[in-house]
Amino acid sequence: MSSNAPGAERILGSLHADDGEGTVHVEDRFAADVDDVWSALTDPDRLAGWLGEVEGNLRPGGEFRARFFASGWEGTGRVEACEPRRRLLVLTRQADKPDEQAIEITLTAGADETLLAWEERGMPVDLLAAYGAGIQVHVEDLGAYLAGGERCDADARWEELIPGYRDLAMDIR
Secondary structure, three states: OOEOOOOOOOEOEEEEEEOOEEEEEEEEEEOOOHHHHHHHHHOHHHHOOOOEEEEEOOOOOOEEEEEEOOOOOEEEEEEEEEEOOOEEEEEEEEOOOOOEEEEEEEEEEOOOOEEEEEEEEEEEHHHHHHHHHHHHHHHHHHHHHHOOOOOOOHHHHHHHHHHHHHHHHHOOO
């Protein structure tokens, strides 16, 4: 379920649960070509402009360490799949948690825009609303970066988004 109503509460995501694990799926369109979006997702210097600090090997099978600005997430990851300009799959592990989560990003090139789909799997179902709001903040920060803007005030934006994601999560339980 998702809502694309304009305004501060515009929800870009949907929430799902399967076998006790949660999934958040967020989509947005950017007025940027697929090469620019791909570079922003895979170049550590560009990642630092919108997502966070990422150090390590970002090639298939490579491992990295990261700290995301908006959510404060810190941990390690491994690149599982990398299909340039199309698909990126990484497995992540938060510094103090044993379970892995998957982040899969797919890009679809259009004539004058790129569609991004960010799907994150493996989170606790009771935290889906919080993850949904947080992932949308990351996607919006990417959009702002691609447009030449700045990251948002993540805490304020999260507070704007969380009621809509809580509403979506009510249908999951």
